[in-house]
Amino acid sequence: MLFFTLANTKSEFIPCDVAYDKYGNMLFRVCYSILVSHADAEDAVQDVFYKYITKQPTFESEEHLKAWLIRVASNRSKDILRSKKIRSTLTLEEADNYEIDEDQSEILKEVFALPIKYREVIVLHHLEGYSVKEIADLLSISESGVKMRLSRGRDMLKEAISE
């Protein structure tokens, strides 16, 4: 009985191709929202799956897997940003040269111009659909911290849009 119980609850490593097909695009969007660069975001996603392949982690549920992937993607993207020594102060004209496609909505462009700590919670909540509690767990911050950043981020967006 104990053997079958253990066998039924044993978590298995989900193959890389399955994980990529299910979460690859979402992870790319998360990385892109931090790096605002297709090339850098692809590098970050590659690094995430390299870590996934080498560590071969197992999880109790797919939700835990998804959270792990997002956490790794977010941290890796911030590492890349840090190693590039975020650009010297940009003029508004230089900031417009970020890789923002013409067909992206105006609001999206302003989202990608937000400071990162507001940008990531806005993206995770309003665009990826995560709850405040889920975001707090993902980013290892308090729920009140998430709410504060969401509020401040929305205020900054309203200011930017009204200009």
Add this chain to the structure above:
Amino acid sequence: MFDQKTVEAYKRIKPSDELREQILNAKPEQRSATILTLKRYASLAACIALVVIVGLIAGRGFADGSLTVTLADGTALSAEAVNVYPVTASYTGAARIAIHTGDDTPVYPAPANADDCFYLEVSSNKTAVIKATSGNIFMYDENLGNYLEYTYDAYFEGKAKIYWHITDMEVGESQFLTVSGRSKETRIILTKTEGGFTLSSQNEEN
């Protein structure tokens, strides 16, 4: 604010078709690269352990790094709070000079958005790192001849000129800069008061 059009535009952000193949095809090489990397790290770890053991046996610890933080006029920060003012930037011909509103000590050069910044000079005889609980740090890069903006950690050795850009503080609120060396840490405390701002510092041993 976040209507369907915005969400759809966001969901259109996708990687190239080649990324999937690059990730899946890289697996065998990365596995062998991992083994090689592990061997390399094991050798490096053994060397480092040997150095540490020799150092301990010799009975000499590492020299402590000294950290100092001063304002533009050379005043060293201490536990006693001093009134400070955000910088205002002005231009003289091709140069850009930041002038403190409080004591008019000019600081040259300054980043493009020096307004709403607090200027500090930090020095450490060992590599140290500056972290802010809020705002961004602009640190002067001698090689570039310009200021670089750091959202997270800013590493330096020797003397560093920094502008701490921080806004939206409430009266009574404090934010912190931490300057961490190998064995010492200095915590810089910026507090917004009814009359303006104050700065003070606390030193701690790591």
